């Protein structure tokens with residue numbers, strides 16, 4: 001628990017801020033690929049079924065990079081606060097929130113769970129009609145408005161249901177999960193909100209890898225290494241890691257991966273996000289030899305109902321989180337964190353406030 005205490009500053013959670021606008025610092029993006037600007041913003045109190053979180057740690061994931069670069073024009077929206085991998089402490093809750101209260105240690109989840117839509121009610125998918133991942137969504141679900149404002153009162157857009165590159169953020173309660181702080185210090189807990197759940201879940205849930213299997217991982221960033229950890233914990237007999245210098249980007253890595261799987265039972269799980277309009281590089285007849293291809297979002301976890309248990313499973317299966325955080329920087333240096341990821345020099349760079 002020493003580590004937990006070292007890595008949290010929960011005593012600094014603002015008192016007396018409930019129902020009030022909070023002024024704090026955030027990293028705001030104003031244009032595709034433009035350096036993020038650290039500035040003072042105003043954060044509204046949470047409305048009905050919303051939660052305001054003091055973010056303690058956040059990190060940069062490749063999915064932030066994709067939207068920051070604005071490769072897909074439909075995803076562009078400025079000014080905007082990016083960030084989705086994080087941990088924090090609840091500052092206050094809006095009316096109707098019963099499962100989370102001020103002071104709880106939480107992670108935001110970009111792929112939420114409303115619990116009421118046809119997908120949430122089905123056991124076979126982790127999709128959610130209201131709070132599933134949608135890079136185009138930029139406002140809160142309940143009223144179509146922003147909770148972030150610039151000092152001159154212009155709205156600042158939300159991102160991925162989360163917007164964690166801010167000292168305080170407002171998210172819907174469907175996108176917040178309470179995690180037992182005895183399991184992980186808050187710096188490592190942040191990894192559960194994206195790379196660990198995505199990578200380990202792709203192995204445990206989507207592929208349901210059995211002991212003795214052979215697993216090949218294309219792309220050894222944090223998500224790829226989480227796949228490796230998940231496969232190791234499932235006693236895969238062979239784990240093959242494949243990576244390239246992004247300067248020599250293989251055109252059809254998906255095709256390579258698919259055709260490298262075994263005829264009859266090979267399974268390719270697609271986790272990487274493709275923002276370009278390019279279609280699948282496969283001939284339909286190539287699907288006739290027993291190989292399967294499936295996409296996996298957020299490791300196929302229903303975040304709200306399954307993540308607290310998954311956190312415990314990570315401990316009992318010995319999933320190691322130690323090696324993932326390779327760098328740490330203050331929010332003021334977030335542009336350096338982006339560059340480290342672009343250059344392939346970091347796994348996760350943890351940002352603190």
Ligand SMILES: NC(=O)c1ccc[n+]([C@@H]2O[C@H](COP(=O)([O-])OP(=O)(O)OC[C@H]3O[C@@H](n4cnc5c(N)ncnc54)[C@H](O)[C@@H]3O)[C@@H](O)[C@H]2O)c1
Nearest residue numbers: 062063198219220221222223243244250253272273297298
């Ligand atoms: N499906 C989901 O829910 C989900 C969640 C999180 C991240 N993602 C996506 O997963 C991917 C990985 O994220 P990350 O944060 O680990 O990224 P990262 O930048 O840390 O790692 C990506 C790695 O892939 C390698 N690479 C690139 N092209 C390659 C190729 N053609 N063949 C082999 N290796 C290649 C890079 O060199 C790098 O090491 C991104 O596309 C991200 O958007 C998806």
Ligand SMILES: [Zn+2]
Nearest residue numbers: 061063194195
């Ligand atoms: Zn991510």
Ligand SMILES: [Zn+2]
Nearest residue numbers: 114117120128
């Ligand atoms: Zn739902």
